[in-house]
Amino acid sequence: MPRESMELKPTFETLSILDEEGHLDRDLEPDLDDEELEELYRCMVRARRFDELLLEWQRSGRIGTFAPVTGQEASQVGAISATGPGDWFVPSFREIAAFLWRGGDPVDMTVFNAGWNEGVRIADDAHDLPIAVPVASQVPHATGLAYAAKLRETGNVVMTFFGDGATSEGDFHEAMNFAGTFELPVVFVCQNNHWAISVPREEQTASETLAQKALAYGMPGIQVDGNDVLAVRVAADEAVTRARSGDGPTMLECVTYRLLLHTTADDPSRYRDEEEVERWESRDPIPRFRDYLVEKGVMDEGRDEVIAEEVEASLEDVWSDAEERIEGLGGPEVMFDHVYAEMPPELTRQRERFSGIEAETAEPDEQPEAEDDEQPEAEDDDG
Amino acid sequence: MPRESMELKPTFETLSILDEEGHLDRDLEPDLDDEELEELYRCMVRARRFDELLLEWQRSGRIGTFAPVTGQEASQVGAISATGPGDWFVPSFREIAAFLWRGGDPVDMTVFNAGWNEGVRIADDAHDLPIAVPVASQVPHATGLAYAAKLRETGNVVMTFFGDGATSEGDFHEAMNFAGTFELPVVFVCQNNHWAISVPREEQTASETLAQKALAYGMPGIQVDGNDVLAVRVAADEAVTRARSGDGPTMLECVTYRLLLHTTADDPSRYRDEEEVERWESRDPIPRFRDYLVEKGVMDEGRDEVIAEEVEASLEDVWSDAEERIEGLGGPEVMFDHVYAEMPPELTRQRERFSGIEAETAEPDEQPEAEDDEQPEAEDDDG
Amino acid sequence: MAEMTMVEALNHALHHEMDQDASVVVLGEDVGEDGGVFRVTDGLIDEFGEQRVVDTPLAEAAIVGASLGMALNGLRPVCEIQFSGFSYYAMHQIENHVARFRWRSRGRFHAPMVIRMPYGAGVRALEHHSESKEVFFTHIPGLKLVAPSGPRAARALLLSAIRDPDPVIFFEPKLLYRKFREDVEEEEETWPLGEARVVREGDDLTVVAWGAMLPRTREAADVLAEEEGAEAEVIDLVSLAPLDHEPVAESVRRTGRAVVVHEAHRSFGPGSEIVARIMEDSFYHLEAPIHRVTAPDVTVPFFARENAYLPTKERIVDAFRSVLET
Amino acid sequence: MAEMTMVEALNHALHHEMDQDASVVVLGEDVGEDGGVFRVTDGLIDEFGEQRVVDTPLAEAAIVGASLGMALNGLRPVCEIQFSGFSYYAMHQIENHVARFRWRSRGRFHAPMVIRMPYGAGVRALEHHSESKEVFFTHIPGLKLVAPSGPRAARALLLSAIRDPDPVIFFEPKLLYRKFREDVEEEEETWPLGEARVVREGDDLTVVAWGAMLPRTREAADVLAEEEGAEAEVIDLVSLAPLDHEPVAESVRRTGRAVVVHEAHRSFGPGSEIVARIMEDSFYHLEAPIHRVTAPDVTVPFFARENAYLPTKERIVDAFRSVLET
C-alpha cells in the first residue's frame, strides 16, 4: 500500500427526521407515546417562557447576567429526555431546558441568578451537577463520572452538554480521548448554536462539521438537526443505549441557533446580521414540533394554548417565591460555609472577625454594603 | 438527507516508498541528488552514533538523563531536511537527529546534558527553538511562530515535532485548531514511536491512526512509514510546499519505533516485550536506506565504513570539548542571569547576598556543594 | 486633554500603539468584531484589520502559547484572557514557557508580550469572573505584573507594558473600568514598570494598595484624617512584580505603622510578601504589627454577597484605627 | 516494624488503602505497568487490576478533571501528576472545580481525592522536574496541602489524605524518596492533616521547615547547638493548607526569634505567609526580624547548579547565627 487514501472507521452520519418545512421521514420517526411527546413539547415551551421571564427580571435589575436558551430547546430536551433519573446530567451554563426536564426548580435557578449561592440546591439523590461556567471544563467531569459508573457497574450513563466554542478547548479534547480510550458510558452533546459570543462557528474551527471531531477519538459522531426534537431524541436514544450496553461513548452535534443574545450583557448587533437571525427564527423548533403534534393527532387544535396557560401558571409564583427564599437567607458570613468538611481554625478566626466587623458596620438587614460600588456600566461584562 | 453517512474532506492517506524488505516504489521515489542522499544517510548515522556516546557518558555519570533517538532517525531527518535555514525548527525533547541536521553542535548538547544552562546556545540568526520538556507545550509556539511568519510575509514555514503521547494533550488540540483556522504555514510532525514512556500507542487513544486526528482541524493528515526516510521526505516536502504556498498546515504521522529506553532513567523491560523490539530492529531505518543507496549506486560498497569513520572523527572530541567548555563556565551566580532584560533591585540584592554567602561557604572551584545531597537511586526519575 | 474612563484609556493606548508599531497585534476571544466583552479593544479591527486584531478560537492555552510564538518571531502580541479566572487554563504555558524563554535561551530569545486580564469582584458577574490571584503570577520568576488604579495609570502602564522587552501580566481592575473618569493627557505618557507611587502623603501610617482597592483605600485615608486627625501615607504599589518595596520601606521607617489592603484571599496572598519585606528591612522601625485587610480565605461568593467579601472602606478605616491604637 | 524508604512507605500506604477500601483508585501517567516513574505505585496493578490502577493517556487536565468526576460518583481517586512542574496543565481544573465542588454545591457533593505530585530539586533531573510552588495551591480556598519529610510521615499522611473528605494536594519531596530509611510501624498509623509537629525542642530560636528542607534544617540546628550552644526549636510544618500556625506562634512567643526555610522562590513564597502570621499575633514577642532562607527568585537552574540554588545547611546555619546575633 505505497500510497493510499484511508477509510475511516467509525463513520459518521447526519440525521434529520422532521425538517424545517414540517416534512416527516416516517421511517425514522421514533415510537414515543402521546404523553411523552406532549411532555417534550411542554418542557420546550416552559423553557422558552422561563427564559422570557428571566430576561424581564434581568432587565429590571432583579437578577444578574444569565445565558438564555431560546432557540435551543429541541437540542436540550431531545437529548436529555433520553436519560433516566439515575443517569448523570453534566451541564455547562445554558442548559435551562435540560435543567427543567431533570426536575430542576425554577425558583432555585432564579435565586441563583439573583446572585445567591443558595440557588444551587441539588437533591441528595439527584445526579445533576451544578452549572459549569468555565467553557468545556465540565467535560472531563463527565468522563470521570462515567469511569466510576462503569467501574461500580451502576448501569448509569452520563450526558454532558457544551457549545460549539467549547470544542476548541483542550479539556474537550482530553476528555473525549479518555472516554474513547476507556470506552466509557458518556454521551457528549455539542450544541452548535453557531456562535461563541461573537465568534461564528466557521471561525472556531476549520473542521467542516463538529461531529467529525469524534473520529479523532475512535468514537461515533452524528450531526443532527438540533431544531428537530425527534431527530435529537433518536440520536440520543441510540447513544444512551450504546453507552448503557457497554459500547462506549458517542458525540452528538446538534445544529441549532442561539436566537437571543449570548448573555444579557451581550449586544449581538455588533457582530451578526438580523437576517441570519430571521432565517433561524423560521426554523424555530417549537412551532415545528407543535404542528407535528397537531398533525399527528397528539394534540388537538387549541391544546397548545392550554399548555401555554399551564406553563404560565407553573411559573407565576417563581419570582415571589424566589424573593421569599432570598429574604430568609443568611447574612454574608454564609460565604464561609462549605469550604471544607470541617472549618480550619484560621477560617473560623476569619469568620469571627468578619462577623464582628459586619455587626458593627453593616446594615441590620445584612445586605452587602452599597458604598460607592455602583456597577460600572458594563456592557458584555459576563463573558 | 434524513440519515446519511458523511464523506470527510480532506481525506487522509498512507505513504510508503522503500519498504522494510527494501522494495522500492519507483513511481513515488523522490528526485534527490546523490550528495543530498548521502547527507541524509550521514546525519542518520551520526545521530545514532551520538546517541551511543551520550548513553555511554550517562552510564558513567558524566551527564544526566536524556531521551535517545535511536530508531527514529529517518522520521526526524526525512522531515527536517525539507526545511530551509530560514524555516523554524520547534522540537520537543528527543530531536537529536533533527538538531544535528539543523547544524546543532554536539558539544552544546553535551554541555546541556551535563546539566549546564550554557548548553543552550542558539545562534542569533538560527530559527531553532530550545528543547521543550513539557509534552506538547511547544506545539502552540509553532502555531504562533507561523502566524507571525504569515503576517510578516517572511516566506518561512514552521516545523514542529512531538510524539504519539503528545496528541493526548490539550495543547496539541488547541494549537492544531488554531493552525487550521488561520491556515498557517506549519508542518506538524508526530513521531509515533509506539510508546509514551510505558503507555503503548493503543492505550493512548482509540483513534485508529494519529494522522486522522488532522481531520478534526480541517487539515490534511498523512500516515507515513517513519522508518522510510524517502517516504518521510516526500511527505514533508509536500507539506512544506503546501505551507509555503499559503495553503495551510499539514500533519504527518511518522510510524516509527523507540528502539532504546524512554530516557536513561527508564527500564522498558517492565512494560514491553523484547520480541516487539526485535521486530522493529529488523525495520531499522539505517541499513534499509544504506542498501538502497548502494543498490542505486549512490554509495559504493564500503562507503558506509568511510562515512562511519568520518562521523566518528566528527564526534571524537565532543566530550573533551564539552569538558573544556564546562571548566570555563561561571559559578552558580550565573543562575541570576537572563531572568529579565534588566535585573530588578530585589534580584540584584538576592544575587549579592547569594554571592557573599557563596564566597564564604562554597568550594573555590564553585562546584555545587556536595553536602549530604547524594542522589536518590532514582529509577525513572525523569519522566 | 480628555476625560476618559479606564476602558477608554486602555483602548486609547491600544489604538496608539498599534498605530505606532506595526508589530503590535491584539488577539483573544471576542476582541475583534465585538471589541472585547468590556469594549477595551473597540474599533481596533476596523482600523487595523483582522490580521492584526484576531478573534481566536476559544482556547486560552493556545492564545498564550501562540502569543509566545508570535513574540519570538518579531511581533509584540497583546493577548486578552477574557477574565483572570480563566487564566489558569494557560498556567502551564505561562509558567513553563512565557516566563522562561529569555532565561532558557540565555538571551537569544525574549518574549515581548502582554497578557491582559480583567480581575476582581464587584460587577455582579457570574462565578469565576471575580478572581484576584496575583500571586500565581508574581511568584513566577521572569514575569512582570502591574495593576493600574485609574485611567491615567492604565494608559501609561499599558504603553510601557507593550514596549517592555519582557512578558507583562496586565491586571485590569474591572470594578474601575467605568467607575470614574480622569484627565488623560493628549500627549503620550508612559510610567516605568516596577515603580510604586505615593498618592497621598502622611506621617502617621503607611498604607499599601493597588488596582481596584486603591480608590477606597484613599477614601478610607480621608475618613481617617477627618475623624481622627491622623494622616495616612497611601502608596499605590502599581507593580507587584517586580515589587517596588523601597518606597514602602522608606515610608514605614517614617511612620512605624503599616496596613496592606488587597482583594486577594488573605493566606499566601500578596500582602504577606509585603509584610515579610518590611519585616526584613524595617523591623526595628515598626511600632505596631502590620495589618492586612483582605478578602477571606473563601471562594468569591456569588454576587449578592460580593461586596461584603471585598475589603470595604469601613474595614479599612477600622484597620487604620487598630494599627494606630496599638 | 520495617525499615522503609519514602517510596516504599508511600507504596505501602497505597497497597494498604486499596486493599481496605474498594473505592480507592489510582490513576495517572505510567502508574500501572511501569509502577510510576519513581515506583511509588509499584505492584498495584498486579494486585488490583487495570480497572483500579489506571494508565491514562498523557493529559494532566483530564487526569485531574476525571478524578474529580470519579470522586463525585463514589470513588476515592488518588491521581498522580508525574512532576509538580506539570501540574499547571491542570490548574484550571484544580482552581475552577476541584477546590470548589463542595462549596458550589453547598455540601451536596464533595471531592475526596488526592493529587500526588513529586516536587523539588536535587535529583539531577531535566528542566521542569524540580519545581516547588506550594503557594499555587495553598492560596486556593478549599484545598489542603501536605508535604511529608520522611517515610513514616509519608505513609501516615497519605493514609489520612486518602480518607479525607476534601481534596488534598500531596507534595512528595522527591529528594527524600530514597535518601534514608525509617522505621514504619506494621500497624496502621495516620497523622491528622493540618497539624504541624515539633521535631526538635529548643528555646533560643524557632525554625519552620517542611518536606525536603526538613532534614537539612535539623542538621543545621545540630550544628548550631554544637558550634554555638544555641538550641533551635524545629517545627515540621507538615501541613501548609490549612496552615497550622499555632505551634509556630507558641514557639516564637517563647524564643522571640524565627527562621523559615523553604525551597520555593523567595518572593510571594510560603515563607511570607508564615512571617505575616507571626507578625500579626506575636509581634511583641519578637526580638529580631524573622529570616527567610529560600531559593532565589530565579527559575531552577539546570542540575549542575541546583544544589547551589537550594538552601544549603550552611546557609541555614548562617541565618540562625544572624537571627541570634541581632
Ligand SMILES: Cc1ncc(C[n+]2csc(CCOP(=O)(O)OP(=O)(O)O)c2C)c(N)n1
Ligand atoms: C475558559 C473560559 N473562557 C472564556 C469564557 C467566557 N465565555 C463564556 S461563554 C463563551 C462562549 C462559549 O461558546 P459556546 O461554547 O459555543 O457556548 P454558547 O455560549 O454558544 O452556548 C465564552 C468565551 C469562559 N466562560 N470560560
Ligand SMILES: Cc1ncc(C[n+]2csc(CCOP(=O)(O)OP(=O)(O)O)c2C)c(N)n1
Ligand atoms: C506535560 C508533561 N507531562 C508529563 C511529562 C513526563 N513525560 C516526559 S516524556 C513523556 C512521554 C511522551 O511520550 P510521547 O509524546 O509519545 O513522546 P516520546 O517520549 O515517545 O518521544 C512523559 C509522560 C512531561 N514531560 N510533560
Ligand SMILES: [Mg+2]
Ligand atoms: Mg455556541
Ligand SMILES: [Mg+2]
Ligand atoms: Mg512516543
